[in-house]
Amino acid sequence: MAQNEPPKAPPVKEETTPEAHWVNLVQAVKTRKDQRAFASLFAHFAPRVKAFLMKSGADPALAEEVAQDVMATLWHKAHMFDPERASVATWIFTIARNRRIDVLRKSRRPEPEDLPWGPEHEPDQADTIALQQESEQLGKALAALPENQRVLIERAYFGEFSHSEIAAETGLPLGTIKSRIRLALERLRQEMN
Amino acid sequence: MTMKIKHHLTDELLMAYAAGSLPEAFxxxxxxxxxxxxxCRARLAEYEAVGGAVLEDxxxxEMDAGSLEAxxxxxxxxxxxxEAETAAPAPQASGLFPQPLRDYVGGDLDAVEWRSVGGKVRQAVLPTDKGAAARLLYIPAGAAMPDHGHSGMELTMVLQGAFEDADGYFGRGDVEVAGEEMEHTPVAAPGADCVCLVATDAPLKFSGFLPRMAQPFIGI
Ligand SMILES: [Zn+2]
Ligand SMILES: [Zn+2]
Structure with a gap:
């Protein structure tokens, strides 16, 4: 591990959104193994990953262990992060989801072939900013959904629940769940257009 | 010549894949x-973005004491x-199977270990977890699959050739999503032998007498 270097002034990158801030921190981890940047990412995302795993059915001790593991993976895979294709939260979500499949389900996850240009290309600035703004907007749109729709979306992402398992647990008919999720997704799409 | 894909994955499948809740075969x-x-890659990215928004929220x-240090x-x-695993193998330039399928087969079409399942139809079961089963099917051009219904969900993706049933014409890259309400007799289109990737989460229901006898052997 590199020594903790004094923080350099970041190159003239304006932080137009909170998302741009997280992206800069991941870049700092990637380019100069910046432990302070990592500590900031850890403070924000590690508890969220832990919560995500607990809601997916892990006990607190396992959730803690997996959250540490996910954050360590972030450090090592920082060069794979592409701010043009995903927000930092989305990228961390996919790492946590894959670890959950490994650890909780003890199963493999086939991944799509990577795009021909691979993760190493230089991201386009305009596309990156557009994606950052969309991520902010999506977060707000999700929070603004009616409670009964938002909860079902969240539970679908906590992952150990199929739609029929949500039905068994909530007592809602499967058709209602499907149409609420569909409604919620339509609303999110409208907000994004 | 690239043929345009006409039959895509459903929102439900893309969302469940993004959420990580699908059985391995699906x-x-x-x-x-x-x-x-x-x-579908772009739609998947949208569903993963929803996952990111859920994570934020x-x-x-509390993390354990000393969590960051640990x-x-x-x-x-x-x-x-x-460092030992750094360079992931670069995707091979061409071939019939995309990389994820090649990983399960251990190579491209020529590496598949086919077994006859009666007639000229051949299959190869791929190793996945128990939630659902995945197999490759080889149906000679013009041959029909037995008429069958479904007790769960069946995904059929064409890799070579094409097949047709009451729901339409499925060429390379197309996916047919069949649910419980559906009964069909897929027929491989003339011209090229049809190779499909099929995933099912419940045994199929065959309507003819002979296919039902064959079912324990076919295992589908
Ligand atoms: Zn598609
Ligand atoms: Zn079928």
Whole structure:
């Protein structure tokens, strides 16, 4: 591990959104193994990953262990992060989801072939900013959904629940769940257009 | 010549794959289709973005005391293992199977270990977890699959040739999503032998007497 270097002034990158801030921190981890940047990412995302795993059915001790593991993976895979294709939260979500499949389900996850240009290309600035703004907007749109729709979306992402398992647990008919999720997704799409 | 993909994955499948809740066999079909389909790749990215928004909003329990320090130690320990695996094998330039499928087969079409399942139809079962089963099917041009219904969900993705049933014409890259309400007799189109990737989460229901006898052997 590199020594903790004094923080350099970041190159003239304006932080137009909170998302741009997280992206800069991941870049700092990637380019100069910046432990302070990592500590900031850890403070924000590690508890969220832990919560995500607990809601997916892990006990607190396992959730803690997996959250540490996910954050360590972030450090090592920082060069794979592409701010043009995903927000930092989305990228961390996919790492946590894959670890959950490994650890909780003890199963493999086939991944799509990577795009021909691979993760190493230089991201386009305009596309990156557009994606950052969309991520902010999506977060707000999700929070603004009616409670009964938002909860079902969240539970679908906590992952150990199929739609029929949500039905068994909530007592809602499967058709209602499907149409609420569909409604919620339509609303999110409208907000994004 | 590239043929345009006409039959895509459903929102429900893409969302469940993004959420990580699909059985492995279905995930294999999704990953294989997305490898060939830019439209579904973009839709998948949207569903993963919803996952990111959910993560942001999940709540923030206390981390254990010394959690950051423990993670930094873990980073040091992980480094050697990571360096050993660094260069992931570059996707091969061409071939019939996209990379995720090639990983399960151990190669392309010529590496498949086919077994006859009666007539000239051949299959190869791929190793996945118990939630659902995945197999490759080889149906000679013009031959029909036995007429069958479904007790669960069946995904059929064409890799070579084409097949047709009451729901339409399915060419390379297309996916047919069949549910319980559906009964069909897929027929391989003339011209080229049809190779499909099929995932099912429940045994199929055959309507003819002979196919039902054959079912324990076919295992579908
Ligand atoms: Zn598609
Ligand atoms: Zn079928």
């Amino acid at each position: 995930s294999l079909v999704v990953a294989t289709h997305v490898s060939m389909c830019d439209e 999940t709540g923030t329990p 993670t930094l130690r873990l980073i040091g320990e992980m480094r050697e293992a990571e």
